[in-house]
Amino acid sequence: GQNIDQPTEMTATEGAIVQINCTYQTSGFNGLFWYQQHAGEAPTFLSYNVLDGLEEKGRFSSFLSRSKGYSYLLLKELQMKDSASYLCAVTGGGNKLTFGTGTQLKVEL
């Protein structure tokens, strides 16, 4: 099976940097995804990591360490619109994409 852990809530200040961590345990590994979900809306894709290292995409970066079963999502220059739930998801054996319960990020002035 697959198990994904991420903090339930985080609060950060507008303009700052925040790092959202995700640890996972899976039988087989075929990639890790980060999705953003605003309340009541559909999740939208942010990033995909399959190899170790950092993937940068604008203000968002995602890091993966397969040996440690660890990933983080880094958000820079935070904006109020970044207030949302951030979902870590892992594709393991059987190609099922399993989502964590999400980290609710609140950006304050």
Add this chain to the structure above:
Amino acid sequence: DSGVTQTPKHLITATGQRVTLRCSPRSGDLSVYWYQQSLDQGLQFLIQYYNGEERAKGNILERFSAQQFPDLHSELNLSSLELGDSALYFCASSVAGTENTGELFFGEGSRLTVL
């Protein structure tokens, strides 16, 4: 707009009833996935279809069933509804048959309320 269309957006029904949720994937996408999201559970994978065939199964109850039609749209049937089935049901699509080779595009969801 992800290009994935789900209907209905909202549905209110009673316990014991049966409902059908419909999903049209993005043009060109062969895979359709169904997820259930309730407040305390996060996104739970239910089932995946690829080009009309069932590809992967998650924690889908026996009271639930799904299918993908030749035109690639999909329907999720929920029967003998219980209060605990109240949730947001998302459909997602992707080009590939395996989830590790591409991102998923989610519809806006169907909010089911069972009274």
